[in-house]
Amino acid sequence: MADLPAIGLGTWQNTDPDACAESVRTALEMGYRHIDTAQYYGNEEAVGEGIAAADVDRDDVFVATKVHAEKFGLAHDEVIEGLEVSLDRLGLDYLDLLYVHWPVGNYDAAETMAGFDELVDRGLIDHVGVSNFSVELIEEAVDHLDAPLFAHQAETHPLLPQEELRAHAKEHDYYHVAYSPLARGNVFDIDEIVDIAEAHDASPAQVSLAWLLSKENVRAIPKASSEEHIRDNFGALDLDLDDDEIERIDDLDQSERFVEREGAPWLDE
Numbered sequence: 549m550a551d552l553p554a555i556g557l558g559t560w561q562n563t564d565p566d567a568c569a570e571s572v573r574t575a576l577e578m579g580y581r582h583i584d585t586a587q588y589y590g591n592e593e594a595v596g597e598g599i600a601a602a603d604v605d606r607d608d609v610f611v612a613t614k615v616h617a618e619k620f621g622l623a624h625d626e627v628i629e630g631l632e633v634s635l636d637r638l639g640l641d642y643l644d645l646l647y648v649h650w651p652v653g654n655y656d657a658a659e660t661m662a663g664f665d666e667l668v669d670r671g672l673i674d675h676v677g678v679s680n681f682s683v684e685l686i687e688e689a690v691d692h693l694d695a696p697l698f699a700h701q702a703e704t705h706p707l708l709p710q711e712e713l714r715a716h717a718k719e720h721d722y723y724h725v726a727y728s729p730l731a732r733g734n735v736f737d738i739d740e741i742v743d744i745a746e747a748h749d750a751s752p753a754q755v756s757l758a759w760l761l762s763k764e765n766v767r768a769i770p771k772a773s774s775e776e777h778i779r780d781n782f783g784a785l786d787l788d789l790d791d792d793e794i795e796r797i798d799d800l801d802q803s804e805r806f807v808e809r810e811g812a813p814w815l816d817e
Contacts, residue, residue, distance in 0.1 A: 556582030572598025596638035617653025627663030757784035
């Protein structure tokens, strides 16, 4: 399996074009090598401008975006069209990773995954991913894919640890990519995380990210726009939590979700 950089820059809600482009450039020149965007975010052009402006070779940057049922649709030809539009907006010739953003709308595993396989065969994407899926939906998608599943992206943080999804990723050797890894800032109010951060002279954000990265096959894409937050998040790579600290966070035993939408698979559980 190809390597996916441990920490990427999430760009959700980073919609000011100049600020978005500058945050991407800043992150790349700081050492980030994984940039995550989506058609639905409305910032692919700005993300592309940031990638182009950075003093970093494009081939050294892992770029991911997501096709969305409400933008171009998820039928076979719509997946192809959507990816081509995203590439044009990003100013790129190929994409490292393309996700199905949500399994909603006209998503159909057989037809949608056939579109992804064609994009792989045409060399327009290197890897296939899905986002906001259940284990059952992941397995259905894999059954219709010729290419290997590379990643599943889901809301994951100390208040929503996603044990079942992470275990499935580990068992089947694909990446679990954690979005909203700081629980929309709520990790800053968790006593256990604050205590561990103080013990390491680190931030609660760094502790939360280090906890995620201690899990096998897990990667994280914290959203950040200011240089201060971009740098702070990246510092998690230098933080090693001991087994007791990891267990303290594991034992929080909470299940608080901050991202919801109509048709989300967990609403049927």
